[in-house]
Amino acid sequence: MDRIPILKLGDALLVTIQVDMHDRLATALEEDLTSKIVAFGAKGVLIDISALEIVDSFIGRMLDNIAAVSRILDAETVVVGMRPAVAITLVELGLSLSGVKTALNVERGMALIKSRLEEFDADDED
């Protein structure tokens, strides 16, 4: 079965979705990501959906779930590169993904996670 690769990038995990998501793939991703966060002790999860053209309520909920699970495991989720059409669809579906942070592209998303990691480091030093 196809699986979406999860890359480790320092203290963050990078997921790039480049195929059309179907429900089983989404569930698999959710599970994989959860176990990887625990395994690597990741502090941030970056999900790049710039190639995703179609979203439905299920995928929207999956993003929300991933964010919620990550938060419990002390990692921050940033969704980056959402297309305008996708954003409009999600809003029309009533999914505002309030628990998810967003950024325009991977670069800015990474900066967001880095600033959080720096906060952590500062806390550790205290």
Added chain:
Amino acid sequence: MAANETTTLAALVGDNEKQIVPEWLELQKRAGVLQTGRITEAELASQSTDFLHLLRTGLATGGLDISNAAYTPAREFLGNLSRSRALQGFSPTETATFVFSLKQPLFNLLNRDKSIAPADAAKITWAVTTLLDGLGLLTFDMFQKSREEVILRQQREITELSTPVVKLWQGVLALPVIGTLDSERTQVVMENLLQHIVDEGAEIAIIDITGVPTVDTLTAQHLLKTVSAARLMGADCIISGIRPQIAQTIVHLGVDLNVISKATLADAFALALRRTNRAVVKLKSARTDNAKPKAPAEGGE
């Protein structure tokens, strides 16, 4: 029977064209068509003559059925006439009077013609009434249609005109909304803004609602939708230009806007600059400090 009436009618109209036209024109003038000065007497005369001509052609082959192909030129003529009159600002009554005022001259003609038996005259009267009523209603239809076309076109133009996305600074966009936000416009505004966010790589979008006359629950919902969509794309939204009355309405309605809002566009812009690590600095003195960079100075990102 019907054929009989129409041939008599066609012959009557054909033979007495010279008589009908002046009488018809007189009636139209009395109805006040010329008073507004939108059309000259010569124009009216040529329109009347042309139409009578087309009507006769229609009568000769098409009978009383105005949907018949023989009436096509007459229908088209009326269509053009209604359209041009609608654009010139004629009222529907004035436009329809053109056709309806033709009744009386035709009736008078029937009265004068002693060779027609009273029974036939009644039938012909009925035929004239049916025919002209049909054509009159047609002018109404065409008038209405062209007015609607005008309204539609204006609506489209307004939608296009009133949703510009302005780039205020690198990474800062402004969207001055002018006019009421309905569902259709929100859609256009939203798509426009989101596309610009992608194109410019903007981090902050300021939605200025100084030009929105009223904000009700629906408008607020539309605004929130736009804000949520921009947030999903990774851009922050600031709403500015909320007038005192509108602020009160929003609170009274119990709408929870739950977004950053500023009183003026300037305040929102200042916040946007701060968020992007930039600031507007005042030059100490224009003369002594020529070498200093111009405000606003770029900060490191």
